[in-house]
Amino acid sequence: MSPETTAGTAPGTGARSPVYEREVAGFGTVRIVPVDPAGDLDLIHSWVTEERARFWGMGGHSREQVLEIYEFLDSLTTHHAYLVHRDGVPVALFQRYEPDADPLGDCYDVQPGDHGVHLLIGPADSAEPGFTGALLSAFIDFVFRDPTRLRVVVEPDARNTKAIDRMVRAGFELGPEVEKPEKRARLAFLSRDAVRG
Secondary structure (H helix, E strand, O other): OOOOOOOOOOOOOOOOOOOEEEEEOOOEEEEEEEOOOOOOHHHHHHHHOOHHHHHHOOOOOOHHHHHHHHHHHHHOOOEEEEEEEEOOEEEEEEEEEOHHHOHHHHOOOOOOOEEEEEEEEOOOOOOOOOHHHHHHHHHHHHHHOOOOOOEEEEOOEOOOHHHHHHHHHOOOEEEEEEEOOOOEEEEEEEEHHHHHO
16 A cells, blocks of 8 residues: 555545545545546536636646546656545645656756645635645645655746745745746745654
């Protein structure tokens, strides 16, 4: 059993077991469940094509294009996509990846133990005070459960000041802006030592 596997089945996810489950005081139970590209297509397509998700880069994608992307991600061993549930309700799309196996790896000096993440908060309850912070805390705990992961790397669009400010409040240190094929990104880093401190 991998260090990320937790027994049980998340409500509404069929036979899929969560890879992570945590009770967050005052927030609820957070479960991270692998994406089923076909089974979750309606939900994911509706989220990634909303105007508020414009920095996700899939605004004009058809259902077929979104399915193709998530089926491709599902075929990789270096990239993983998850739906995040709060008390059984999907609230976020979370992706993690190995930067040296991603185009990002061509944009900065990847360090041993670096682990990249992407996060898209769903439309419901996202304005609730402390909502994003509670989810970020769970995601960071999930990533660092693997002792080989020493630093979380994020790469929000450089124009997405809201996301960048949120990362700084969560303890990330800002890095340089880098040019990727699809965007100019602002790197930010959070080390295991800073979290476990």
